Amino acid sequence: MPGGVLFLAPDLRITGANAESAVIAGCAPDSLIGRPFESLLTAASAILFQTHVFPALRADGRVAEVFLALRGPDQESIPILLNAVRRDSPGQPAYELLFVRILARARWEADLLASTRALAAEKAASERLARDLERSAAEKRRLDAFREAFIGIVSHELRTPITTIYGMSEFLRGHHAGLDDVTRGQYLDDVAAEADRLRRLTENLLVLSRAEGGKLDLSLDPVLIGRLAGRVVDSVASAEPDRVLSLEVRDPLPVVLGDEPFIEQVLRNLLSNAVKYSPPGTPVKVQVVGDGAGVAVRVTDGGFGFGDTPPDRLFELFYRTADAKRRTGGAGIGLFVCRELVHAMGGRIWAAPAPAPASSGAEFGFWLPAAGQEVPDR
Amino acid sequence: MTDILRRHAVTERGVSDGRPMVFAHGFGCDQTLWRFVAPAFEVDHRVITFDYVGAGASDRSAYDPDRYASLDGYASDILDICRALDLRDVVLVGHSVSATIAMLASIREPERFAELILVTPSPRYLDDPPGYRGGFSPSDIDGLLQMMDLNAVGWAAYLAPVVMGNPGRPELSRDLEATFCSIDPAMARQFAQVTFLADNRADLADVTTPSLIIQCTDDVVAPRFVGDYLHARLRDSELRHIEATGHCPHVSHPAETIATIRAYLRDREGVSNVAAG
Numbered sequence: 001m002p003g004g005v006l007f008l009a010p011d012l013r014i015t016g017a018n019a020e021s022a023v024i025a026g027c028a029p030d031s032l033i034g035r036p037f038e039s040l041l042t043a044a045s046a047i048l049f050q051t052h053v054f055p056a057l058r059a060d061g062r063v064a065e066v067f068l069a070l071r072g073p074d075q076e077s078i079p080i081l082l083n084a085v086r087r088d089s090p091g092q093p094a095y096e097l098l099f100v101r102i103l104a105r106a107r108w109e110a111d112l113l114a115s116t117r118a119l120a121a122e123k124a125a126s127e128r129l130a131r132d133l134e135r136s137a138a139e140k141r142r143l144d145a146f147r148e149a150f151i152g153i154v155s156h157e158l159r160t161p162i163t164t165i166y167g168m169s170e171f172l173r174g175h176h177a178g179l180d181d182v183t184r185g186q187y188l189d190d191v192a193a194e195a196d197r198l199r200r201l202t203e204n205l206l207v208l209s210r211a212e213g214g215k216l217d218l219s220l221d222p223v224l225i226g227r228l229a230g231r232v233v234d235s236v237a238s239a240e241p242d243r244v245l246s247l248e249v250r251d252p253l254p255v256v257l258g259d260e261p262f263i264e265q266v267l268r269n270l271l272s273n274a275v276k277y278s279p280p281g282t283p284v285k286v287q288v289v290g291d292g293a294g295v296a297v298r299v300t301d302g303g304f305g306f307g308d309t310p311p312d313r314l315f316e317l318f319y320r321t322a323d324a325k326r327r328t329g330g331a332g333i334g335l336f337v338c339r340e341l342v343h344a345m346g347g348r349i350w351a352a353p354a355p356a357p358a359s360s361g362a363e364f365g366f367w368l369p370a371a372g373q374e375v376p377d378r
Numbered sequence: 379m380t381d382i383l384r385r386h387a388v389t390e391r392g393v394s395d396g397r398p399m400v401f402a403h404g405f406g407c408d409q410t411l412w413r414f415v416a417p418a419f420e421v422d423h424r425v426i427t428f429d430y431v432g433a434g435a436s437d438r439s440a441y442d443p444d445r446y447a448s449l450d451g452y453a454s455d456i457l458d459i460c461r462a463l464d465l466r467d468v469v470l471v472g473h474s475v476s477a478t479i480a481m482l483a484s485i486r487e488p489e490r491f492a493e494l495i496l497v498t499p500s501p502r503y504l505d506d507p508p509g510y511r512g513g514f515s516p517s518d519i520d521g522l523l524q525m526m527d528l529n530a531v532g533w534a535a536y537l538a539p540v541v542m543g544n545p546g547r548p549e550l551s552r553d554l555e556a557t558f559c560s561i562d563p564a565m566a567r568q569f570a571q572v573t574f575l576a577d578n579r580a581d582l583a584d585v586t587t588p589s590l591i592i593q594c595t596d597d598v599v600a601p602r603f604v605g606d607y608l609h610a611r612l613r614d615s616e617l618r619h620i621e622a623t624g625h626c627p628h629v630s631h632p633a634e635t636i637a638t639i640r641a642y643l644r645d646r647e648g649v650s651n652v653a654a655g
Contacts, residue, residue, distance in 0.1 A: 011623040055406060
């Protein structure tokens, strides 16, 4: 008989054993008689036997293929596969057990279990990989779209002022002697205006490429924003002599924390938008108001506004309303850059219809936090 | 209410206006394991058996690993059932870990329970040297979990006899209309962890319900030391050693188990009658 056979009394004490069972258990056959069966088992197997196997055997009359471990003479674990039946006839043992030693199968089952776990881990890893791939694919699509739009803007928005500057300066070189002072002055003003436009666009593109690369370095210092606004408004007003620009600074203002050149860039972008998207003759108003925690700068124009477009969309990269596209050229970069810069400085930016009593126009504003106590006075 | 009864496959038998007797099964099986003992009390009791979620005919979709991350979740199950059936003056019979669960339930709503019958109980299965000998080391419990995993690999084979039945044995075929000792492997694994790593020794002092401790001879899961330990710390407790060997006297020695519970309840009735008189 290749397997061990044990007969048990109703109380699970061993009443009979074949020679092989003693060989498997590593003890003398006689020593088995009278012992409770679970005393042959490891502690773990004894629990499993008492809690799972025996109740099933008693209730169902048999169990098959249960994995258990005997405790060998040196306390080593001897894996076995147990089959057992219950006998109800009087004069017979209550339970008959047949078990085989299953080193190979135990290893096989342990391997199976390990490979099941490894498979689950691999599945999780490949799912993770697939998610990462999907993410990088999405990122690549985004970058492709970005590059395409970028090239489109560079080819159009950069080329236009360069063409103007080049064409006008060529014209001036060839014809300056024949032009009167006023006409020459107008040509030079146009060249200067186009150069300024080119400069702003270049600055915005620089911020944009740094923001895309996640390398938007700014140094936050205390800034007197009322003074800065005065400077910017004066500069824009002198470049746009036809427009009425007004500035209202409500003192006292807290000192804000920000990067002065970047604040100036934000305000210039908002102001040039206000001028660009409103008819000549309508006023553009800049208002600087402190609220204790920081300072808000509002630029209000009397233009055609942005209609039903959700305000947040206006700050998306390359986004331009259909109305704006129809009326004038542009890159769709300025407001995105403003938002990136203001957020990087810990502030907020918004767009809204111009406040009553205005019936048209838009308000673009931003708010920057006050420098607070921790910033040393300069 | 019916949700709770369905969730736990609650079964009611016996005398509908009799004293309620709730039987809670232990780790490793389901309510069918009480079928050698519970029917004996149907003549004069309202007998209630149930399955914990994940075991037997319970609603396995209701298994919530967070709720059952401690024995308190199981105690809540017992209290849910008692509330749903509006049970009072309950004799609560718990086997093995359910003895601990029964104690926890009685601490939370002592007014509901009259007697606790603790069948092979243990408040802590792990040794805690030098003073406490629960019988097991942490590596034993790791071994048990591994053994359960290995048997879960061949789980279908393990359950095959339950499902296939035995054509030559009509009483088994009849039994097969119900499933025996069928447990969801994932539930069984967490139940094993929660059971064998639990330490409820500190709760014993809070048990006020009188109790009977039934202890077996040669029970590797709940050794003699543990029975004595419980008896010394449970106020108003009685300890009965029975001839039965092993951990499941209600399965291996049902007659002796029934007689022991009956004798205890009779004695206690005498006590309460004297007290009432």
